[in-house]
Amino acid sequence: MSAKVQVQTTINNEPVEFLCEPRQSLLECLRDIVGLTGTKEGCGDGNCGSCTVKLGDRIVTSCLVLGVEAAGQSITTVEGLAHGNTLHPLQKAFLENAALQCGICTPGFLIAADALLQKHPQPTEEQTRFWLANNLCRCTGYDKIIRAVQAAAHEINANSGAAQ
Amino acid sequence: MKAFDYAAPASLPEAVGLLASQPAARLLAGGTDLLVQLRSGRKQADVVIDVKKIPELNEITLAADHSLTIGAAVPCYRLTDHPAVQAHYPALTEVASWIGGTQIQGRASLGGNLCNAAPSADSIPLLIALSASAHIAGPAGRRSVPVEAFCTAPGRNQLTPGELLVSIHIPAPPPRSGAAYLRFIPRNEMDIAVVGAGASLTLANGVIAAARLALSSVAPTPLFVPAAGDSLLGQAPTPAALEAAAQLAQAAASPISDMRGSAAYRRHLCAVMARRALELALSRAQENQ
Numbered sequence: 373m374s375a376k377v378q379v380q381t382t383i384n385n386e387p388v389e390f391l392c393e394p395r396q397s398l399l400e401c402l403r404d405i406v407g408l409t410g411t412k413e414g415c416g417d418g419n420c421g422s423c424t425v426k427l428g429d430r431i432v433t434s435c436l437v438l439g440v441e442a443a444g445q446s447i448t449t450v451e452g453l454a455h456g457n458t459l460h461p462l463q464k465a466f467l468e469n470a471a472l473q474c475g476i477c478t479p480g481f482l483i484a485a486d487a488l489l490q491k492h493p494q495p496t497e498e499q500t501r502f503w504l505a506n507n508l509c510r511c512t513g514y515d516k517i518i519r520a521v522q523a524a525a526h527e528i529n530a531n532s533g534a535a536q
Numbered sequence: 537m538k539a540f541d542y543a544a545p546a547s548l549p550e551a552v553g554l555l556a557s558q559p560a561a562r563l564l565a566g567g568t569d570l571l572v573q574l575r576s577g578r579k580q581a582d583v584v585i586d587v588k589k590i591p592e593l594n595e596i597t598l599a600a601d602h603s604l605t606i607g608a609a610v611p612c613y614r615l616t617d618h619p620a621v622q623a624h625y626p627a628l629t630e631v632a633s634w635i636g637g638t639q640i641q642g643r644a645s646l647g648g649n650l651c652n653a654a655p656s657a658d659s660i661p662l663l664i665a666l667s668a669s670a671h672i673a674g675p676a677g678r679r680s681v682p683v684e685a686f687c688t689a690p691g692r693n694q695l696t697p698g699e700l701l702v703s704i705h706i707p708a709p710p711p712r713s714g715a716a717y718l719r720f721i722p723r724n725e726m727d728i729a730v731v732g733a734g735a736s737l738t739l740a741n742g743v744i745a746a747a748r749l750a751l752s753s754v755a756p757t758p759l760f761v762p763a764a765g766d767s768l769l770g771q772a773p774t775p776a777a778l779e780a781a782a783q784l785a786q787a788a789a790s791p792i793s794d795m796r797g798s799a800a801y802r803r804h805l806c807a808v809m810a811r812r813a814l815e816l817a818l819s820r821a822q823e824n825q
Contacts, residue, residue, distance in 0.1 A: 394542035506637025
């Protein structure tokens, strides 16, 4: 076994240090070492998007990132979306639009959709489908997910308009 | 995954030294191929050398003459989001947005796509069409090879022990030139090409002054077809001339049958995709004054 490495990161705006083996994926580090089990493992080879997290300013599949690569970087997981007991508009829209059934893919969709709305505050259906092409859902058939993302975009834009 | 050590050298000499001293090392850029291969046991490593901290491998340099140097570890999204690359290399922007999905594009690099040397690699036919070269560093110094000579067999490349890919260099596109890469996939995104075709074409005085064509997924390596481009030299850019070049591309292909399509289907697609890629390259050349 290789020597473990101390990794300093910022996770969901909190400084977090963890000790991992170089071969451990960021996904394993988040779930098994840090204890943030919101991020799910699906395929383990980058196809399904269940393990999507934000690393720096980009979304990545955390099964295809080594934990040691996250040193010095900031990470956002699904646990970082809600403010206390107030759900993120995407989480609320996923519930209201029944955009989940078994829920395994949901954390990945939420993180990916959050990144989409930061880049395109009012994405078209086509932009949404292409952006989320790396996230698979075997329950919903996607339409409800797309509708939920668009509903969340409307709500976020309406609220930011009201605040101005 | 089997245990390995991890190193992230901050300079090219340091990386070359480390690579030379570690015969069982593997280079990590975006990891979207390597980590899958290590996990499945298809590749082994005692040390994984992360090259993303080496400045030269992370740079996109668009020179005054519009030649372009892409560091081997630059992730696809940086090409897609780069306004000057979008303006001067629309085909490159497209291909970078077609490799995997959003998450993969956050990590995967064209350098990695080239080194992984898959017959189906989407970026390689376009890089060949654009006359790109691979800049390599190793214990004996630096060298450069044309991209069409870089891949030697499925999953195998030109790099000798101790060498690494530093960057991909694309010479300045001539005036009145255009390029395109098109692939056939049964879905709209996130798929591997059944057949892909990359083309570039330059016009001068109403005739074709230069043309290059390459195919993916139809041979053990991405396939450069010099005869196809050469057949167009001095010709007026007519549909018949493009079709004749596409037929030459089809004749050069040696596709296999697999889950994505039969050899006969792929052979048919070679001519279709080659012609369409030439047509798109032509229309871009006509727009570029």
